[in-house]
Amino acid sequence: MSGSIQWDEKRLEKLKKLWEMGLPISQIGEKLGVSRNAIAGKVHRMGLPKRQSPIAGGGKSGGASSRKAKTTPMLSRADLPLKLALRNITWSRSKCSWPIGDPQSTDFHFCGDDVVTGKPYCNSHCFDAYTTNRESGNS
Numbered sequence: 001m002s003g004s005i006q007w008d009e010k011r012l013e014k015l016k017k018l019w020e021m022g023l024p025i026s027q028i029g030e031k032l033g034v035s036r037n038a039i040a041g042k043v044h045r046m047g048l049p050k051r052q053s054p055i056a057g058g059g060k061s062g063g064a065s066s067r068k069a070k071t072t073p074m075l076s077r078a079d080l081p082l083k084l085a086l087r088n089i090t091w092s093r094s095k096c097s098w099p100i101g102d103p104q105s106t107d108f109h110f111c112g113d114d115v116v117t118g119k120p121y122c123n124s125h126c127f128d129a130y131t132t133n134r135e136s137g138n139s
């Protein structure tokens with residue numbers, strides 16, 4: 001660790017050059033065989049202009065790849081049971097919405113037959129809905 005270094009013409013020239021080339025101080029120091037601090041100090045004393053280093057490309061604006069959220073066109077959500085709505089299934093009021101299967105499972109679906117006018121279900125499901133009130137053991 002030699003405290004001070006000799007800044008002769010050659011070194012100064014080189015320093016200037018490297019500085020103008022935009023090398024990082026640490027690399028200039030390496031090339032000149034002096035410490036980074038020495039370079040920094042010298043540059044400061046010489047009043048060399050600040051340069052923007054091409055290496056450290058600081059604040060780049062981030063990727064413009066923000067994906068747009070998909071908007072799924074739905075009929076009227078309110079008409080649909082929640083489960084179905086969540087699955088983005090479109091349904092129409094003219095189809096029987098009698099649930100078939102377990103709503104928790106993936107094979108759950110709606111009947112889909114044409115409805116009886118004025119009713120949410122097809123003929124047979126209307127029957128089920130409005131008559132088979134309670135005896136579920138009945139087939």
Ligand SMILES: [Zn+2]
Nearest residue numbers: 096111122125
């Ligand atoms: Zn039905």
